[in-house]
Amino acid sequence: MQNFVIITAALLGGIAIILGAFGAHAFKKILSAEKIESFEVGVRYQMYTALTLLALGFNLSFEYQSERVAFYLFTLGTILFSGSIYFLSFAEYWRKNLKFLGPITPLGGLLMIAGWVAIIIRFL
Template structure:
């Protein structure tokens, strides 16, 4: 599968899932999670939606004729997966009294990939000016 398809597909999938997870958090988890855990869960949903939109915009605007375009998209895809989904697992695990400790380092790694995606996107804009 090409990077263009992956950007569009994952953007749409992440958008769909963020709406579902947001509703799930607002209704089903509101009574089960502490306010702090609910806020963390909502952070995962927000970041997922932000990056779903970014992936869709990139999928319709990048030419994908340079490797940098693929790096940007992959950073956003895998960064969102690691960041948001590890937050969901940590929150749900904590609600059940079983916090999966191995996921602790996964969230910052996802955040690092998201940051790298934004930095590479900025670089792609600046490099076109020089």
């Protein structure tokens, strides 16, 4: 499980770097400043999760259920949170109505918060 967590962290981190670079350069040509700002929030939180998972991967054994639950909550929460922000940032450019993704963003945030709660529970 440790290797899987570290690999997931590396994937999320690498993708965050790639998306951040595109956001800083290529996407600035096609997205408004407001959309770029939102996109960067998604990248930032994705990187926060990657670093968190990296720390967890190197420091936890994942023998406790709360440790495994934290991993899944952080990962799913980040996919929902950052992923929905990425798609919403491009909705106008793609001329697509993706407003249905709006409620997905806070759900992802709640899952990430729940991941932190799972870590607290582990150490209580």
